[in-house]
Amino acid sequence: MDLNRVDMKRCLDLNEMEELRNDAYINSKSAKQMMKRWHDQLISNKEFQKGQRVLLYDSRLYIFPGKLKSRWVGPFIIHQVHFNGVVELLNSNSTNTFKVNGHCLKPFMEPFNQDKEESVSLSHINLNQKWVDGLSLSRD
Template sequence: MDEAGKKRRLDIQELEEIWNDAYENEAIYKEKTKAFHDKMMSPKVFITGQKVLLYHSRFKINSSKLWSHWVGPFVVTNVFDYGAIKIKSEQAGKIFKVNGHRLKPF
């Protein structure tokens, strides 16, 4: 009985070492993946007068492969700090203030 207990403790220690190795490998993988993703991201720079398209999130509800999720074109009228951008519709003349993440160059 005593030998079975020792073997069981050794098995538990080995299992904990395997868990710790897996945890460390996961952390390393996440760091490398984030670094790669950040390296591939290019910052969007918008200037006044530039034409852009706006991502329309309501189209996600009626998802269809044939519908475009981008509407526009819009004209950038003002660029604020921290990514806020004021755009003006060419057709209706309405002015919107949106996040720069929702825009892409036309």
């Protein structure tokens, strides 16, 4: 038995295993970067202004929540927007302010008011005319 040959083969096997480990590390790192890029493109930038009304996501853990209900609470009024994504909110029924992460907010959409109805008169439209790409073609 040649100990030199066995020693060299063992050393080559160890080097080959280390190369495989390094390749796996590089592949996993590139896969993580691609996954991060894909997830980051799904994030939408939210721009908030002072005085805007927003809803706050309630992220507390409820073990037995009971009925299904929305986890968005509010509306709150934005008191101040900081450059690092922190938003200072003003409680709508008091003068207390508190700071939250801007990712936990979404704009509050005012409910549709059915009292303000607009009517548009269509009596001036000639039904005997045909419109094609902005050109009037008469049926005469």
